[in-house]
Amino acid sequence: AQKITQTQPGMFVQEKEAVTLDCTYDTSDQSYGLFWYKQPSSGEMIFLIYQGSYDEQNATEGRYSLNFQKARKSANLVISASQLGDSAMYFCAMREAAGTALIFGKGTTLSVSS
């Protein structure tokens, strides 16, 4: 079974609109971390936001917020006021045990138009 599921291969949004990228995860661990990364066409992985499983409040970083619903095992990324430069591939990832590698979802390609 997939550990990280991103069901939206592609999303299209207009500039200045908000967009939600979906992510669900599967783990039996009590302690885990959830991450979102942005990968532009250059290939670099840009860290966006982190949510720990014990964090009670949803994480926010500027225009990015993570809608963490633990019971539903979802960790959706919300980008407010989209910009043209937000066009990229977005990956949801999970770390189960401390110090281990991230497990990535298949990604969502976001296209922002003017």
Added chain:
Amino acid sequence: GAVVSQHPSWVICKSGTSVKIECRSLDFQATTMFWYRQFPKQSLMLMATSNEGSKATYEQGVEKDKFLINHASLTLSTLTVTSAHPEDSSFYICSARRTRGNEKLFFGSGTQLSVL
């Protein structure tokens, strides 16, 4: 912020040759580094976990004799693709975790390998 340098950014080689990719943590010590492989428009697949001073741990299906990993210091890990073949063409990206600090991983800029 922490910087991970990966070199080279791209390499083209002939089939049968070996290629070495370097991953350096520039301003922090990295006990553990991870190597991923990514095909176009696909996810990052973990290849191996590299621990300083010990043998790398490879994921199932990854040939350890083909993808040699060395992590000789706290700031450098190398991936050598031995006897490369066209099917090894891919984007390889490393990531590093601070010896101390939060759980965020820092990624290199990746290496695009093309084997002719």
